[in-house]
Every structure is written in C-alpha cells, then in structure tokens.
Amino acid sequence: MVRFKRKWYVKLMMAVLIMVALVWTLVPIYIVVSNAFRATLDIHQMPPQLIFKPIFIHFQRIFEFDNFGRFFRNSLVISTTTTFLSIMMGSLAAYGVKLCRSSWGRRLSNTLLLGRMVPAITILIPLFIMMNRAGLTGTRAAVILAHTSLTLPFVTWLMTGFIEGIPDELLEAANAEGCSRLMAFFRIVFPLLRPAVASAAILVMQTSWNELIFSLQLTNIRTFPLTVGVARYVGAVSVDWGRSSAAATITMVPIIIFGFLMQKYLISGMTAGAVKG
Numbered sequence: 001m002v003r004f005k006r007k008w009y010v011k012l013m014m015a016v017l018i019m020v021a022l023v024w025t026l027v028p029i030y031i032v033v034s035n036a037f038r039a040t041l042d043i044h045q046m047p048p049q050l051i052f053k054p055i056f057i058h059f060q061r062i063f064e065f066d067n068f069g070r071f072f073r074n075s076l077v078i079s080t081t082t083t084f085l086s087i088m089m090g091s092l093a094a095y096g097v098k099l100c101r102s103s104w105g106r107r108l109s110n111t112l113l114l115g116r117m118v119p120a121i122t123i124l125i126p127l128f129i130m131m132n133r134a135g136l137t138g139t140r141a142a143v144i145l146a147h148t149s150l151t152l153p154f155v156t157w158l159m160t161g162f163i164e165g166i167p168d169e170l171l172e173a174a175n176a177e178g179c180s181r182l183m184a185f186f187r188i189v190f191p192l193l194r195p196a197v198a199s200a201a202i203l204v205m206q207t208s209w210n211e212l213i214f215s216l217q218l219t220n221i222r223t224f225p226l227t228v229g230v231a232r233y234v235g236a237v238s239v240d241w242g243r244s245s246a247a248a249t250i251t252m253v254p255i256i257i258f259g260f261l262m263q264k265y266l267i268s269g270m271t272a273g274a275v276k277g
Contacts, residue, residue, distance in 0.1 A: 029252070035245035043241045058246035068247060070222075071229035075251075078140055078215075078225055079208040082147040086204045087197055089148075090155030094163045095185050097156075112153040120150060120213055128217055138220040146214040151204045162196040163189060202262040209255050226251040 035043050037054035062068040127146055128137070136142040166189060174184040190197075212227040219228060230251060233244035 032245050032248050032252075035241055036249045038242070040242050043245075058242040059250070062243050062247055062250075066229070066232075066243070066247075067221075068226075068229060068250070071224050071226050072250070074140060074219075074223055075209060075225040075227070078143050078147065079205050081140075081144050082151065082208040083201050083204045085144070085148045086151045086155045087200050090152055090200065091159045091163075091190060091193060091197075092185070093152075093156045094159035095189060097160050098163045098166070099181065112156050114153075120211075123149075124213060124217060127214070131218055137218055138223060140219070140223050142218040143215050143223070143225070146218060147204075147208040147211060150211070150214075151207055155200045155204060158200055159193065159196055162193055166192055198262055202259060205258060206255055209251075 034048075034052075036058055037056070038052055039055055039057075042049060042052055127149070131137050131142040131145070136145070170188055171184055174188050175181075179187060210227060212231060215225045215228050216231065219225065224232075226247070230244060230247045233240040233247065
C-alpha cells in the first residue's frame with residue numbers, strides 16, 4: 001500500500017512538472033502567434049480575448065512594405081551554407097583526429113569545446129575588425145563565417161564521437177582496395193555518419209537561424225536576416241506588436257517544422273555519439 005502511494009505521488013509530481021513546462025513553453029508562442037492575427041486595438045485589449053476574428057493585414061504589410069521576403073532568403077542562404085560548411089569541415093577535422101591515433105588528438109577535440117563556451121559577444125569586436133579589413137562587412141559571407149566559427153567546435157566534437165566508433169578494419173580494407181584517405185572518408189566514413197550529420201544539421205541550423213548579435217553588426221539593409229528584420233520593429237519608445245508578431249511567426253514556422261522532422265535523428269544521434277565518445 002505504501003509503495004502504491006509513493007508511485008501515485010511521483011506520477012502526480014511528474015505530471016505537474018510536465019504541465020508547468022508546457023505552459024512555460026507554449027504560452028509565449030501562443031501570444032506571439034495570436035497577436036499576429038489580431039487587429040492592433042485587440043492586441044492592447046486587457047484582458048485579451050481568447051476568441052477573435054483573425055486578420056492577415058500584418059503579414060501583408062511586412063511583405064509589401066518591409067522587404068521581408070528578402071530577409072527570409074538571406075536567412076535561408078546563411079543558415080544552409082553555415083550548416084554545410086560546419087558539417088563538412090567538422091567531419092574532416094574529426095576524421096583527422098581519428099587518423100592521428102594519439103591521445104593528443106583526442107584531447108584536442110575536447111579542447112575545441114572551449115570555443116563554444118566563450119560568450120559570443122567577447123569575439124564580436126575582433127571579428128568585426130577582421131571582416132571590415134577583408135571588405136566583407138555588409139555581406140552574407142561575413143555572417144556565414146561568423147556562424148561557422150561558432151558552430152564548428154561543437155560539430156567537430158560531435159563527429160569525433162561517431163568516427164571513433166567506426167572500426168579501423170573498414171579503413172584498412174579501403175586502403176587495401178587502393179582508396180586514398182580522402183576517398184575513404186567520402187566513400188566509407190561519411191555515409192556512416194548520417195545520424196551524426198542529422199543531429200549536427202538541426203543544431204547548427206537552429207543556431208544560425210536564430211542568431212542575432214553577429215547578424216545585426218555584420219549586415220546591412222540588403223543582407224539582413226529574419227532575426228534582424230524582427231528586431232527592427234522594436235523601437236526605443238514603442239513596439240509594433242502586430243508586425244513584429246507576424247514576423248516572429250514566420251521566423252518560427254520553418255525551424256519548428258525542420259526540428260520536428262529531424263527530432264528522431266537528433267535524439268538517436270546525440271545518444272549514439274555519447275555512447276561511442
């Protein structure tokens with residue numbers, strides 16, 4: 001009887017914690033999405049109406065007057081290019097650590113995580129100076145390089161855990177068949193990294209898609225991504241809640257869909273990488 005009560009108490013506590021987490025996560029999203037479909041006067045109404053007639057004027061305005069389609073294309077180019085570069089360079093770096101076959105190489109892969117632990121704001125000024133001298137400020141290439149520098153250490157560490165689990169016999173067999181080390185990577189190693197690639201892709205994509213600090217300082221009106229486009233609606237005195245909510249909704253939808261589609265690969269990839277690493 002005592003055991004039954006304890007189990008019931010634990011289940012109740014778990015249910016309460018899950019409900020609190022859901023409310024904490026979903027209520028802000030609901031507020032943003034619902035404000036995107038409310039009239040301006042209804043947004044400021046207190047208490048807010050739960051049932052209202054949706055309108056699409058805010059979406060129409062951000063695309064007609066604010067070049068929001070250009071911001072979306074910029075974010076898509078920046079995030080996809082960053083993801084490709086981070087995965088390819090991180091995989092090759094992790095492959096090099098495996099070929100090194102020394103404890104020094106393994107310690108190096110762990111040391112790379114220090115680059116992830118450094119606050120991004122601390123490297124903003126030197127990075128801006130380098131991009132300015134290279135003539136890249138105001139371009140998408142500057143943001144791509146900045147995002148790649150942020151995500152590459154983690155990708156390298158993640159890929160190292162997977163590649164270390166690949167048997168050496170596969171590489172030796174490829175060498176016996178006449179494959180170079182680079183050919184062995186693309187023909188044997190990289191196809192085996194699909195769970196790790198999926199995990200890295202969603203993490204890098206989310207980081208690049210949602211990043212604001214570097215995007216704000218390294219771009220201009222022609223190369224603004226979505227995050228900077230949303231931030232432009234927040235003024236020093238007032239906030240355009242209708243347009244900002246519509247912009248934020250459009251910004252959230254693609255990455256949420258991508259996250260749900262890749263969720264199973266993210267969980268399996270992170271778990272396998274932790275076990276192999």
